[in-house]
């Protein structure tokens with residue numbers, strides 16, 4: 525693509541196709557570094573009565589994996605509906621959401637008299653859909669729910685494919701009744717031999733914390749544990765996007781993006797999105813991204829990053845003093861996710877020195893107080909793991925902090941990247 529002559533609309537369409545800073549990926553060709561979990565899902569799709577639970581930290585790529593797997597293995601499954609959970613969602617509300625999505629997606633033919641009558645028996649009408657959706661769905665038991673899903677998504681024996689329902693953001697549910705309902709429903713559907721698979725997705729550092737430990741969970745629920753991507757994967761994402769626009773990045777630029785991202789693909793997308801915008805605006809004619817374009821791109825990526833990250837950073841650093849900035853940078857420095865006070869102090873002193881115009885916190889206790897201050901509250905930025913050890917509550921925020929430091933001339937990386 526020649527950025528100088530390409531019309532804006534063509535450029536934007538192409539960018540939206542390949543760059544996804546704030547939306548999931550559905551095209552398995554764009555899903556980098558997930559071969560192993562994709563195979564786990566394929567095995568799950570091919571095993572009768574088995575559902576999947578994709579779990580991992582916020583932003584590792586759970587939703588993208590679920591959607592891409594359905595696309596990739598479309599010879600064995602069809603995505604019927606993808607729904608998200610909210611804090612107070614009840615099982616009836618979620619089943620209603622599934623129904624609405626199935627009807628709107630037009631995946632199954634619900635126009636036959638028999639099927640209409642069957643659906644009506646559950647208190648729903650598919651006649652003039654809006655009206656039908658307003659009816660209260662009242663499904664009291666998992667057996668009833670299993671029958672309901674089997675009615676709206678009957679097995680297609682000709683195609684011999686299983687339906688998939690993605691139940692996303694499962695971690696949002698605070699109502700344990702709903703959590704139990706869905707885990708029991710998954711089991712019941714396996715027992716009833718229903719041709720529908722659930723893929724649950726949820727933020728967790730331990731799956732049992734999320735769904736409780738049911739004895740038979742392993743038999744009908746396959747846990748797919750997602751870790752952050754490797755640096756090489758982040759490099760591939762950035763490189764692949766650049767190539768789609770006939771551009772290349774230097775190995776230094778690519779490594780730096782990987783160093784900022786720390787395995788979270790959002791950052792590769794958000795930085796590449798901004799680099800492409802700058803290159804397009806400047807009608808860039810060469811193939812090798814210049815240092816200026818790269819720098820401008822990363823600078824504006826800070827504004828394009830997820831709002832919750834920007835807000836958390838601003839809240840943490842604007843507390844009537846600017847002293848918290850380097851405290852956060854020092855905690856995000858290096859390879860370790862959890863850092864001991866002693867190391868934070870060393871990195872802090874170095875960062876202050878590197879800037880030469882900043883006055884740091886010199887007293888140890890004072891620095892400790894600043895760190896402890898950032899650990900206060902349920903949604904604090906940092907958490908104290910044990911005395912004197914600190915880590916970020918949200919690993920993606922750690923990456924954002926690294927990006928902010930980079931934009932201020934301080935590169936936080938592992939040993940090989942120290943300047």
Ligand SMILES: Nc1ncnc2c1ncn2[C@@H]1O[C@H](COP(=O)(O)OP(=O)(O)OP(=O)(O)O)[C@@H](O)[C@H]1O
Pocket residue numbers: 544545546547548549554555556557558581582583584585586587588589727761788789790793
């Ligand atoms: N394997 C991958 N290769 C390239 N980009 C990816 C990959 N996985 C995810 N992404 C990108 O990373 C971002 C986060 O992905 P996604 O929304 O799937 O994560 P998530 O784990 O579901 O997040 P959350 O915890 O917020 O629900 C998106 O911008 C998506 O496009």
Ligand SMILES: [Mg+2]
Pocket residue numbers: 586587588692693725
């Ligand atoms: Mg998600």
